[in-house]
Amino acid sequence: MKITGIEIFSEDIPLKQPFVTSKRSISVIRDYVVRITTDGGICGYGASAPTPVITGDTVGSILYAVNEVYAPLLTGKELSEELLPLVQKALFHNSSPKAAVDIALYDLLAKEKGLPLYRYLGGENKAVHLETDATVSLGTPEVMVDEAKKHLSEGFTAIKVKLGGPKEMDAKRLGALAPLFGKDIKVRLDANQAWTVEDAVYVCNECDKLGLNIELIEQPVHYADLDGMVAVTKAVPYPILADECVFGPDEARRILAMGGCNLVNIKLMKCGGIYEALKIQKIAEEYGVSCMLGCMMEGPVSITAAAHFGAAVGIDCYDLDAPYLCKEYPIEAYTRYEGKNIYIPTEGTGLGITKIL
Numbered sequence: 022m023k024i025t026g027i028e029i030f031s032e033d034i035p036l037k038q039p040f041v042t043s044k045r046s047i048s049v050i051r052d053y054v055v056r057i058t059t060d061g062g063i064c065g066y067g068a069s070a071p072t073p074v075i076t077g078d079t080v081g082s083i084l085y086a087v088n089e090v091y092a093p094l095l096t097g098k099e100l101s102e103e104l105l106p107l108v109q110k111a112l113f114h115n116s117s118p119k120a121a122v123d124i125a126l127y128d129l130l131a132k133e134k135g136l137p138l139y140r141y142l143g144g145e146n147k148a149v150h151l152e153t154d155a156t157v158s159l160g161t162p163e164v165m166v167d168e169a170k171k172h173l174s175e176g177f178t179a180i181k182v183k184l185g186g187p188k189e190m191d192a193k194r195l196g197a198l199a200p201l202f203g204k205d206i207k208v209r210l211d212a213n214q215a216w217t218v219e220d221a222v223y224v225c226n227e228c229d230k231l232g233l234n235i236e237l238i239e240q241p242v243h244y245a246d247l248d249g250m251v252a253v254t255k256a257v258p259y260p261i262l263a264d265e266c267v268f269g270p271d272e273a274r275r276i277l278a279m280g281g282c283n284l285v286n287i288k289l290m291k292c293g294g295i296y297e298a299l300k301i302q303k304i305a306e307e308y309g310v311s312c313m314l315g316c317m318m319e320g321p322v323s324i325t326a327a328a329h330f331g332a333a334v335g336i337d338c339y340d341l342d343a344p345y346l347c348k349e350y351p352i353e354a355y356t357r358y359e360g361k362n363i364y365i366p367t368e369g370t371g372l373g374i375t376k377i378l
């Protein structure tokens with residue numbers, strides 16, 4: 022089966038409410054969907070979302086990569102797994118457009134075999150049920166309490182709380198939220214690089230006093246401060262999750278070798294897609310470390326790819342709440358998102374997307 026072309030088009034997906042972190046605030050996801058067509062009557066879907074402050078990928082760089090690099094590279098080629106490393110090698114960085122093209126190729130490869138993507142990737146032949154957390158955006162304690170109440174009323178049992186300093190303010194935020202979180206609610210804190218080592222220790226002491234059921238602390242310090250990651254990992258009693266300091270396999274190996282985290286956050290938009298995500302997962306396994314599967318604010322095409330990947334390799338910690346935070350769900354697909362639940366049935370092939378709306 023030969024690849025006949027690659028197209029890219031954008032979809033604007035409004036959020037229920039603005040998504041705010043210490044790095045940015047957005048109210049609409051602008052998702053770029055890639056469609057790879059073939060002469061075999063099937064097409065593959067992938068997608069990427071520009072997040073200039075995290076990946077550095079912009080609308081312009083995504084369009085350039087797909088139209089000027091990947092379309093000429095792949096058009097006319099025979100579909101095969103050998104194309105996957107070519108996608109990675111064709112460009113330095115540019116992890117989001119790489120992910121879009123990589124996902125679309127995996128979609129095609131699984132469709133060609135007549136399998137859902139999670140089974141193509143080695144997952145068992147049974148329906149999948151995953152559970153994601155829901156994120157409380159960074160804001161005033163009052164606004165954060167309202168948002169957390171809403172997530173809890175919708176049945177979420179894991180809540181990710183965005184923090185961003187100053188440390189005393191973060192302590193206030195947690196103090197306001199603590200009465201809502203019973204012992205059965207897993208609390209994940211994400212500072213998005215906003216803290217110093219001392220700030221992290223301070224906030225963790227506050228968590229201790231508040232009796233919060235802290236499951237993990239995500240990216241406490243600046244992405245380049247690997248010594249800081251090591252220091253926080255040593256100093257606090259909670260597992261530290263490396264996010265912005267791990268894009269691809271090399272960074273994963275480096276921070277794990279340093280002892281700078283207890284968990285690694287894999288995001289397809291950071292690592293360039295499933296081909297590299299599989300490598301990160303293997304490296305983490307070598308170090309006896311678990312992975313979280315996270316996302317940017319992305320549309321449902323790439324989130325569905327992440328869910329299939331996680332199901333295939335047996336990840337059990339998910340932060341894939343973007344579909345829940347969206348007002349609309351602009352695809353028809355076999356995978357269903359219902360509050361905290363993500364269901365992938367055994368039917369369907371590839372990503373199981375039947376229509377892009």
Ligand SMILES: [Mg+2]
Binds near residue numbers: 264
């Ligand atoms: Mg994060």
